[in-house]
Amino acid sequence: MAGYIRADDVGAENKRLLEACLHGDSTAWVELVRRYERLVYAIPLREGLSPDDAADVAQETFAALHARLDAINEPDRLASWLMTVARRHSWRRRSATSHVGLDSFGTESATAQLPSADSSDETVRMLWVYESVQALGEPCRSLVLALFFDPAEPSYAEIAMQIGRPLGSIGPLRSRCLERLRDLLGDGAAS
Amino acid sequence: MNRDEMLQKLARVLDVDDLRDARSDIVDLLDAGEVPDWLSLVMEAAEQLPMPAVPEIVSSDLRAIMDPPELVAFFEATVMVDSRDEGRLAGVRGGPIDDAWSITYTSEPVDLVVDVWPSADGGLEVEGQVLARSDTPSVFRATLTGDTSHHAGADALGRFAFGAVTPGAYQLMLDDGRVRVSAPVDLREVAE
Numbered sequence: 472m473a474g475y476i477r478a479d480d481v482g483a484e485n486k487r488l489l490e491a492c493l494h495g496d497s498t499a500w501v502e503l504v505r506r507y508e509r510l511v512y513a514i515p516l517r518e519g520l521s522p523d524d525a526a527d528v529a530q531e532t533f534a535a536l537h538a539r540l541d542a543i544n545e546p547d548r549l550a551s552w553l554m555t556v557a558r559r560h561s562w563r564r565r566s567a568t569s570h571v572g573l574d575s576f577g578t579e580s581a582t583a584q585l586p587s588a589d590s591s592d593e594t595v596r597m598l599w600v601y602e603s604v605q606a607l608g609e610p611c612r613s614l615v616l617a618l619f620f621d622p623a624e625p626s627y628a629e630i631a632m633q634i635g636r637p638l639g640s641i642g643p644l645r646s647r648c649l650e651r652l653r654d655l656l657g658d659g660a661a662s
Numbered sequence: 663m664n665r666d667e668m669l670q671k672l673a674r675v676l677d678v679d680d681l682r683d684a685r686s687d688i689v690d691l692l693d694a695g696e697v698p699d700w701l702s703l704v705m706e707a708a709e710q711l712p713m714p715a716v717p718e719i720v721s722s723d724l725r726a727i728m729d730p731p732e733l734v735a736f737f738e739a740t741v742m743v744d745s746r747d748e749g750r751l752a753g754v755r756g757g758p759i760d761d762a763w764s765i766t767y768t769s770e771p772v773d774l775v776v777d778v779w780p781s782a783d784g785g786l787e788v789e790g791q792v793l794a795r796s797d798t799p800s801v802f803r804a805t806l807t808g809d810t811s812h813h814a815g816a817d818a819l820g821r822f823a824f825g826a827v828t829p830g831a832y833q834l835m836l837d838d839g840r841v842r843v844s845a846p847v848d849l850r851e852v853a854e
Contacts, residue, residue, distance in 0.1 A: 492728065497728050497729040500725070500727070500728035500729070501725050504721070504724045504725050504727075508716045508720075508721055508724055509713045509715070509716055510711075510713065512713070512714070512716045512720065513711050513712065513713040513714065514711075516712075516714065517711060517712070522717070523813070526717070526719075526720040526723070529716070529720060529724060530720075530723055530724065530727070533724045533727050534727055537727050537728055593706075593710060594710075596703060596706070596707065597706075597707040597710045597711055600703055600704055600707035601707065604704075615704075616713060616715075617715070618675045618676070619675065619704050619705065619707075619708040620707075620708045620711075620712060620713040621712070621713065621714055621715055622712040622714060623714060623715075624674075624675065625715075627677065633715065642677070645676070645677075649676075649688060649701075652700070652704070653698070653700050653701075656700035656703060656704070657700065
């Protein structure tokens with residue numbers, strides 16, 4: 472795939488963060504949470520769970536990551552791993568409320584085979600975009616996520632409040648962020 | 663999402679007129695009815711998995727997984743002012759709930775204001791704000807326990823809200839992981 476964000480780059484950064492967490496660096500953990508919380512929280516909501524249940528699923532998913540920091544063998548695929556774990560916890564929670572047996576969903580593992588949906592070209596592209604947005608750094612990543620990914624479609628005034636910037640600065644900032652995102656994704660993104 | 667839908671959404675979320683003022687070359691493409699490939703990819707990703715902002719209370723809990731703060735203290739908040747008392751002092755007899763009132767509390771780590779008013783369905787709407795004395799940013803969870811239980815996360819300004827609360831005697835618990843503050847909240851009829 473064309474573009475400038477490579478799996479190796481994502482993997483190297485995730486590996487660095489995971490190793491720092493293993494050495495007790497809580498700032499690395501905060502960075503991991505910041506990078507992937509939005510992705511993880513979105514999964515149970517897409518599965519139809521309530522915001523309260525989505526919060527619980529996010530907690531279970533990141534707790535699973537914390538318990539397996541030393542067992543993530545493919546750090547470049549950490550996003551896929553988190554999506555898989557979040558989806559399984561979502562299914563369990565949904566099944567618990569609909570009184571369906573739980574055993575068939577199994578348990579998460581660091582080497583879990585990803586469901587076919589996670590390996591589809593569509594999901595691979597989605598995660599590539601997500602990682603590219605993450606690579607923008609703040610405040611661009613928050614701005615881009617708010618502009619394109621937030622289903623609430625917050626107003627520019629709301630976005631300004633979210634990212635702690637004056638309203639008048641959002642326009643110029645948006646132009647800079649879009650240019651950087653274009654550079655990261657590359658003009659041949661769809662190829 | 664087809665191209666026209668994509669163009670419509672882009673015009674909305676990107677405020678194209680403003681972008682035009684900024685002389686962004688994206689506008690030239692959009693004006694020509696084209697969506698750049700990279701922007702199309704972003705739109706498709708967003709459509710595939712919408713991602714709402716994560717509430718701060720959720721985010722705070724996730725960050726705390728690695729280094730959970732230790733609970734250091736428990737405090738009882740005391741009522742400073744109950745606006746219903748003002749009516750009583752003025753000679754107004756108590757009666758059924760028909761108006762809004764507020765209760766102000768104080769405790770060592772926080773002050774607290776709770777506003778209550780009846781809702782159309784016969785329940786009560788309860789809103790509160792925690793005013794921490796510490797300069798350290800803190801995110802509180804609020805739990806109202808009585809005949810029914812209600813949970814809410816306070817926002818960055820310490821505001822929280824509960825809806826459809828049944829009148830009764832409740833205990834409000836505020837917890838930021840380090841400090842826990844308990845406050846009695848009388849949501850019964852106006853005291854005689």
